[in-house]
Amino acid sequence: MFENLLRRPEAGAVLGMLFVTVFFTVFGGTNFLTPGGVASWLNVAASLGIIAIPIGFLMIAGELDISIGAMVPAASMIMGVASGYYELPIAAGMALTMGFGFLVGLVNGVLVVRTHVPSLIVTMGTLFAVAGLTLFGSLALTGNTAVALVSPDWAKEMFGSFINDSFQITIAWWVGFTAVCVYFLHYSPWGNWVFALGGDRVSARNAGIPTDKLTIWLFVLSSMAAGFVGMCQTILYNSAQVSSGMSFIFNSIISVVIGGVLLTGGFGSVVGIFFGTITFAIVNQGIYYTEFDRNLSSLIIGVMLLVAVMMNNTFRKAAMSFKSKKGS
DSSP states (O other): OHHHHHTSTTHHHHHHHHHHHHHHHHHHOGGGGSHHHHHHHHHHHHHHHHHHHHHHHHHHTTOOOOTHHHHHHHHHHHHHIIIIISOOOHHHHHHHHHHHHHHHHHHHHHHHHHHOOOHHHHHHHHHHHHHHHHHHHHHHHHSSSEEEOOOOHHHHHHHSOEETTTEETHHHHHHHHHHHHHHHHHTSHHHHHHHHHHHOHHHHHHTTOOHHHHHHHHHHHHHHHHHHHHHHHHHHHTEEEOOOOHHHHHHHHHHHHHTTOOTTSSOOOHHHHHHHHHHHHHHHHHGGGSSSOTTHHHHHHHHHHHHHHHHHHHHHHHHHHHHHHHHO
16 A cells, blocks of 8 residues: 555655655754744745646646746736725726736637747746736836735635734635645546646547647636735735746746656646645745754755656656556
8 A cells, every 4th residue: 555655646745745844843943833833834835836736737738837927926916006006996906817817828828829839938928028017017007116905804804814813814725726626637537638638739639638728728727826826915915016926936846846747747646736835835934943054945945856856757657667567
């Protein structure tokens, strides 16, 4: 039974999470596992995790979306400008924010499937386009790069509140979103389509899978997830500003890879991405509970990424070998 568990895509992520948890518990002291300590890395994991899962879907399907780096601050500013500066109803600001996320994702998906240009290049173009549009629009509409927002109680409670004064409500959204995505990828027929895209797109198309539509919707999901995070951050902090969200690009990819998703596509799991995100957040925040040099966090994350890539290949070969033996 233990051998079967080690062949699963999330095996490396679970082992990695257990290792870093023990490591920072030993070297970080008791404060690391206090409610405040746990909240420090769970809050980071929640916002990152909501973005990482759709990015994981795209990577399993053999694609990539780096425009999320501009989508998060763009969504934040749309929310702030609409419902803060122009005082539109908060629901209208949310609709505009998520609508813009839908539009950006749609543009990304359509360009990828129509032009056959690699998604890395396409989303790099939209990354700079959205970032430039955000800065220009903010200055043109408000004359400033930051705006304040006062949210009604119901919106604050749903999207920008704290549980027990420590845990952001975003954690609940992340857990719920993860549950839905587990069903989508592992228990619905659409999940098999996503794996088929990453395995062999031509064979998937010949088998009757609507590869173009599925690719477009995966990009829409990615962009809207980033938009949701930007919206929640504006409501949480009562303000929005034109800032860089580039860290979300690398952090989400690292979390996905640590979670067991292969860069070549066709292999991965939502549970693995979930634990991979937690692992990354623990390393990112746990260093502050130790006496180590804070700059070492980047070194640890880099080493973890290299180890994760090697472990993912090992687990995939073990899984494929196990399937071959069962088939024979």
